[in-house]
Amino acid sequence: MKARVHVMLKNGVLDPQGEAVRHALGSLGFDGVEGVRQGKVIELDLAETDADKARANVTEMCEKLLANTVIESYSVEIA
Amino acid sequence: MHAAVIVFPGSNCDRDLAVAFERAGARVSMVWHKDTALPEGVDIVGVPGGFSFGDYLRCGAIAANSPICRSVVGHAEKGGYVLGVCNGFQILTETGLLPGVLLRNANLKYICKPIELRVETADSPFTAGYDAGQSITVPIAHHDGNYFADAETLKRLHGDARVAFTYVDNPNGSVDDIAGILSGNRRVLGMMPHPERMAETLHGGSDGAPMFDSLVDQLANA
Numbered sequence: 001m002k003a004r005v006h007v008m009l010k011n012g013v014l015d016p017q018g019e020a021v022r023h024a025l026g027s028l029g030f031d032g033v034e035g036v037r038q039g040k041v042i043e044l045d046l047a048e049t050d051a052d053k054a055r056a057n058v059t060e061m062c063e064k065l066l067a068n069t070v071i072e073s074y075s076v077e078i079a
Numbered sequence: 080m081h082a083a084v085i086v087f088p089g090s091n092c093d094r095d096l097a098v099a100f101e102r103a104g105a106r107v108s109m110v111w112h113k114d115t116a117l118p119e120g121v122d123i124v125g126v127p128g129g130f131s132f133g134d135y136l137r138c139g140a141i142a143a144n145s146p147i148c149r150s151v152v153g154h155a156e157k158g159g160y161v162l163g164v165c166n167g168f169q170i171l172t173e174t175g176l177l178p179g180v181l182l183r184n185a186n187l188k189y190i191c192k193p194i195e196l197r198v199e200t201a202d203s204p205f206t207a208g209y210d211a212g213q214s215i216t217v218p219i220a221h222h223d224g225n226y227f228a229d230a231e232t233l234k235r236l237h238g239d240a241r242v243a244f245t246y247v248d249n250p251n252g253s254v255d256d257i258a259g260i261l262s263g264n265r266r267v268l269g270m271m272p273h274p275e276r277m278a279e280t281l282h283g284g285s286d287g288a289p290m291f292d293s294l295v296d297q298l299a300n301a
Contacts, residue, residue, distance in 0.1 A: 013227065016183050016187050017183060066136070
């Protein structure tokens with residue numbers, strides 16, 4: 001079973017990398033990009049076959065390691 | 080006074096930190112990250128700068144979950160002293176021993192230069208060798224030193240005089256110019272600047288030395 005975790009900076013936390021990307025897009029002529037937020041995607045291969053258990057397990061991984069919940073939010077997709 | 084300096088794969092200020100403690104008169108044990116316990120009788124743990132585990136995932140995140148860090152957290156929870164410098168500060172925030180987080184520098188650049196700090200409080204064994212309001216010069220060398228914490232945390236830090244050092248000319252975008260903070264019991268200090276790299280005149284200055292002198296002095300008499 002595969003899981004995909006999206007980690008994003010929370011709203012209100014300045015994202016200097018996203019801002020740099022926005023500026024670079026502007027200088028390439030892509031007008032009208034009003035905001036860029038950069039995050040991470042983490043893909044996990046799991047031995048677990050029960051989707052609910054897998055989700056609970058990956059959520060715990062996010063809380064303990066994959067995301068820093070002081071500044072980051074996360075979402076878990078199980079497939 | 081017995082200091083332990085933790086060594087992670089990618090640490091690069093571990094020797095510097097050990098030498099600074101030794102110069103001040105401490106006995107120093109180097110402790111490998113896979114060890115599960117600190118040596119007997121350790122008074123203070125130094126968590127050094129560097130790029131532990133290549134800064135993978137987030138700076139300090141993997142190190143904070145290493146076997147020795149569980150012992151470091153236990154040491155702090157029992158009232159032990161901990162000094163985290165640079166990557167060490169990032170690791171301490173990741174363990175939860177200190178609040179907040181270090182983000183990418185606002186200008187996205189790695190900054191390596193001596194900078195001026197203001198000592199905000201002399202009320203801790205780390206800063207007792209300075210005067211509150213004193214200005215000192217120590218180097219910074221980091222890419223992710225932009226301190227961030229929510230408004231409530233900042234209020235608590237300021238209210239309890241737990242901001243130890245601020246930048247005189249903020250180099251990295253840190254909220255409220257914060258360069259270093261103390262734990263609630265004032266026995267854990269995390270700071271981005273490197274006092275161990277300015278600990279003797281050969282370094283170009285010794286403004287970092289009073290921190291180690293005062294730690295050795297106070298912990299030896301504790």
